[in-house]
Amino acid sequence: MNVMSRIVPQPIIPLGPADGAPAPGLEAVAITKRFGAFTALDAVSLKLRPGTVHALLGENGAGKSTLVKCIMGFYRPDEGAVVVGDREVVIGDPRAAQTHGLGMVYQHFTLVPRMTVLENLVMARASVPAVIDWRAERRRLAAFLDTMPFTVDVDAPVATLAAGDKQKAEIVKQLYLDARVLILDEPTSVLTPDEADEMLGLIRGMALAGRLSVLIITHKFREVMAFADDVTVLRRGRLAGSGAVADHTPDSLARLMIGDSSTAVPVERRGPPGTAARLRIAGLRADDDGGLPALHGVDLTVRMGEIVGVAGVSGNGQVELVQVLAGQRAATAGSVSIGDEPYRATREEMRRHKVHCLPEEPLRNACVPGMSVAENMAFRSFDEPPIARGRWWLDPAAMRRAALDLIARYRVKTTGPDAPIATLSGGNVQRAVLARELSREVDVLIAANPVFGLDFAAVADIHAQIVEARNRGTAVLLVSEDLDELLELSDRLVVMSHGAIVHETTPAAADLTVIGRCMAGH
Numbered sequence: 001m002n003v004m005s006r007i008v009p010q011p012i013i014p015l016g017p018a019d020g021a022p023a024p025g026l027e028a029v030a031i032t033k034r035f036g037a038f039t040a041l042d043a044v045s046l047k048l049r050p051g052t053v054h055a056l057l058g059e060n061g062a063g064k065s066t067l068v069k070c071i072m073g074f075y076r077p078d079e080g081a082v083v084v085g086d087r088e089v090v091i092g093d094p095r096a097a098q099t100h101g102l103g104m105v106y107q108h109f110t111l112v113p114r115m116t117v118l119e120n121l122v123m124a125r126a127s128v129p130a131v132i133d134w135r136a137e138r139r140r141l142a143a144f145l146d147t148m149p150f151t152v153d154v155d156a157p158v159a160t161l162a163a164g165d166k167q168k169a170e171i172v173k174q175l176y177l178d179a180r181v182l183i184l185d186e187p188t189s190v191l192t193p194d195e196a197d198e199m200l201g202l203i204r205g206m207a208l209a210g211r212l213s214v215l216i217i218t219h220k221f222r223e224v225m226a227f228a229d230d231v232t233v234l235r236r237g238r239l240a241g242s243g244a245v246a247d248h249t250p251d252s253l254a255r256l257m258i259g260d261s262s263t264a265v266p267v268e269r270r271g272p273p274g275t276a277a278r279l280r281i282a283g284l285r286a287d288d289d290g291g292l293p294a295l296h297g298v299d300l301t302v303r304m305g306e307i308v309g310v311a312g313v314s315g316n317g318q319v320e321l322v323q324v325l326a327g328q329r330a331a332t333a334g335s336v337s338i339g340d341e342p343y344r345a346t347r348e349e350m351r352r353h354k355v356h357c358l359p360e361e362p363l364r365n366a367c368v369p370g371m372s373v374a375e376n377m378a379f380r381s382f383d384e385p386p387i388a389r390g391r392w393w394l395d396p397a398a399m400r401r402a403a404l405d406l407i408a409r410y411r412v413k414t415t416g417p418d419a420p421i422a423t424l425s426g427g428n429v430q431r432a433v434l435a436r437e438l439s440r441e442v443d444v445l446i447a448a449n450p451v452f453g454l455d456f457a458a459v460a461d462i463h464a465q466i467v468e469a470r471n472r473g474t475a476v477l478l479v480s481e482d483l484d485e486l487l488e489l490s491d492r493l494v495v496m497s498h499g500a501i502v503h504e505t506t507p508a509a510a511d512l513t514v515i516g517r518c519m520a521g522h
């Protein structure tokens with residue numbers, strides 16, 4: 001335990017969630033939210049019934065996060081009200097949401113990795129005593145966990161937990177903070193399908209038992225159909241439909257989400273991959289941020305016109321591999337070559353070999369959040385005509401024109417090319433980066449979870465573009481945590497575990513049990 005662990009007796013405070021009172025419902029009534037001249041939510045209402053799971057659906061940029069942020073006090077709605085139980089409440093900030101029994105679990109983990117679960121939970125409380133009685137806190141948490149349908153190792157540092165356990169710890173944290181209405185923003189996107197089902201099953205069980213009311217943002221119809229009682233669908237900031245899930249099918253939900261717009265037709269892989277190796281990785285080693293070895297000698301070849309899928313549980317070196325190939329991390333040993341030339345991922349080499357990267361978390365890893373959409377879209381082209389004029393000058397009008405073209409072609413939802421890219425919805429940041437990277441000639445494409453957080457129409461679009469690039473001869477290294485995506489798109493599939501390639505197969509010959517075992521490190 002850390003330096004704060006001085007032991008001083010403290011009274012044990014009773015915990016709310018196990019006190020037997022049923023969880024309240026939540027209502028958002030005619031919420032309107034404007035950003036300048038843009039109306040992100042237009043009189044949207046949503047009713048979460050007590051003790052139920054309610055799915056919130058909508059394409060990227062439909063307004064789901066904005067609605068949730070209005071409920072949780074991150075934003076003040078311009079009009080409308082929030083009702084918890086039978087009382088209208090004004091939630092000025094997220095701390096106030098906590099006092100009304102509202103808790104939020106995000107897509108990305110928020111617990112401090114180096115602290116234990118217990119330390120995280122105690123430190124997250126609204127008021128933390130100056131001197132903490134860790135023994136009493138531990139007893140209190142153990143008693144609380146006894147009332148839960150799952151266990152979490154409270155003494156484990158969060159960094160050592162598997163993704164599913166981290167997400168459980170995030171949920172435990174909210175319940176420990178007395179949340180009775182839980183809002184989950186794409187909670188399963190970092191989990192394997194089994195972990196997702198387990199977590200959603202537990203949540204649903206707790207809702208059925210009346211301990212929780214749950215609002216869940218998700219893009220996965222399967223999860224809606226299997227785990228939600230009710231559904232609300234948003235389209236372009238308006239309510240498109242709502243009702244019991246039992247009255248819907250995935251098709252009817254898809255229609256509510258996108259109206260009459262069409263989705264991309266799947267593209268078949270045409271012809272066998274080329275014979276010439278384009279990207280060759282040999283004995284590649286690299287350290288992680290903490291200086292510990294993350295890549296232990298990766299050997300991998302991608303041919304022209306081939307998609308090589310890299311499967312694996314996150315945290316097995318995939319991030320470091322992509323970073324080395326993108327020039328964001330130095331290798332400690334081994335080599336990478338493109339064609340017959342050594343490749344060190346300098347800007348000049350990336351341009352010459354037409355190497356393009358779609359990293360994870362593009363807002364963090366591939367954008368400057370405060371810069372405009374147009375500027376971010378020009379990162380690849382600002383020093384070339386027509387945007388560059390001579391050696392020193394940029395032509396802002398040419399940059400804007402190029403951005404307007406990409407915004408239209410890649411259907412990026414933004415108020416315009418001058419908007420800071422951080423104001424776009426998560427999915428639309430992703431689209432903007434994809435537009436920048438895929439709209440040029442691409443010989444080598446390195447993509448890490450390229451459809452993470454995208455709605456189903458955008459997923460179809462991006463998948464079609466990746467396969468089209470492959471059919472044109474691009475060598476594609478596709479790193480993904482979604483095995484279905486890899487099986488659908490790849491010519492060849494490898495499994496990465498503990499920083500090395502441990503298995504190779506084709507999708508046709510793939511044995512899921514073997515892949516699962518390799519992913520688990522056995």
Ligand SMILES: Nc1ncnc2c1ncn2[C@@H]1O[C@H](COP(=O)(O)OP(=O)(O)OP(=O)(O)O)[C@@H](O)[C@H]1O
Nearest residue numbers: 035040060061062063064065066423424425426427
């Ligand atoms: N702070 C802000 N300033 C300006 N516009 C914003 C801001 N926050 C959100 N928007 C806009 O509001 C709209 C709704 O965004 P929101 O993030 O709610 O969408 P979403 O449905 O959650 O999408 P995704 O599935 O991509 O996460 C988007 O067009 C977005 O650009």
